[in-house]
Amino acid sequence: DGGITQSPKYLFRKEGQNVTLSCEQNLNHDAMYWYRQDPGQGLRLIYYSQIVNDFQKGDIAEGYSVSREKKESFPLTVTSAQKNPTAFYLCASSTFSGLALGYTFGSGTRLTVV
Amino acid sequence: SQQGEEDPQALSIQEGENATMNCSYKTSINNLQWYRQNSGRGLVHLILIRSNEREKHSGRLRVTLDTSKKSSSLLITASRAADTASYFCATYVQAAGNKLTFGGGTRVLVKP
Numbered sequence: 067d068g069g070i071t072q073s074p075k076y077l078f079r080k081e082g083q084n085v086t087l088s089c090e091q092n093l094n095h096d097a098m099y100w101y102r103q104d105p106g107q108g109l110r111l112i113y114y115s116q117i118v119n120d121f122q123k124g125d126i127a128e129g130y131s132v133s134r135e136k137k138e139s140f141p142l143t144v145t146s147a148q149k150n151p152t153a154f155y156l157c158a159s160s161t162f163s164g165l166a167l168g169y170t171f172g173s174g175t176r177l178t179v180v
Numbered sequence: 181s182q183q184g185e186e187d188p189q190a191l192s193i194q195e196g197e198n199a200t201m202n203c204s205y206k207t208s209i210n211n212l213q214w215y216r217q218n219s220g221r222g223l224v225h226l227i228l229i230r231s232n233e234r235e236k237h238s239g240r241l242r243v244t245l246d247t248s249k250k251s252s253s254l255l256i257t258a259s260r261a262a263d264t265a266s267y268f269c270a271t272y273v274q275a276a277g278n279k280l281t282f283g284g285g286t287r288v289l290v291k292p
Contacts, residue, residue, distance in 0.1 A: 107284060168215075173222045
């Protein structure tokens with residue numbers, strides 16, 4: 067079955083540590099996205115990528131970094147510069163002209179600072 | 181920045197009743213989409229309405245769009261306990277890039 071896989075489901079980060087969240091899709095979608103969701107809140111865009119080796123900052127990119135070396139993969143690194151990283155992180159994908167079709171979402175990664 | 185703002189923030193109804201939630205947005209859009217999120221899970225796309233459409237139906241879902249008021253509503257008819265979830269609107273503005281902007285969501289509780 068095609069879909070988006072996020073891993074791990076739960077992640078714990080120590081102060082000052084960088085962590086990387088994985089997002090892989092086998093839908094052959096061109097565009098991929100990372101959103102952050104805080105408890106009881108909506109989604110805020112961190113980064114997005116429309117093609118391999120290219121990505122754009124979203125509304126809250128500070129303290130995060132991404133790469134897009136393969137069409138299928140769009141990992142997100144939460145760096146030590148992100149002062150409040152505890153949140154639920156959602157990855158999504160869409161076809162390049164497919165916002166008429168909407169996003170397909172992964173099941174999310176819950177990151178907690180310990 | 182949040183393009184869409186949803187109202188109410190939370191809604192509690194009995195099974196069998198209808199649930200209505202609203203989304204207001206600030207700028208002209210190309211389309212508006214509604215998503216459902218069960219607790220602790222990813223979002224699932226429900227329905228999309230284009231800027232030149234006024235109403236769409238999908239099963240027990242009815243979406244309206246009023247571009248003059250910059251608002252949309254989602255109606256769930258004959259609600260079921262399984263409809264308990266958060267519902268989000270998302271707007272697409274082509275000139276702003278190939279991305280969606282989400283509202284804050286409406287939490288719906290359907291009591292059996």
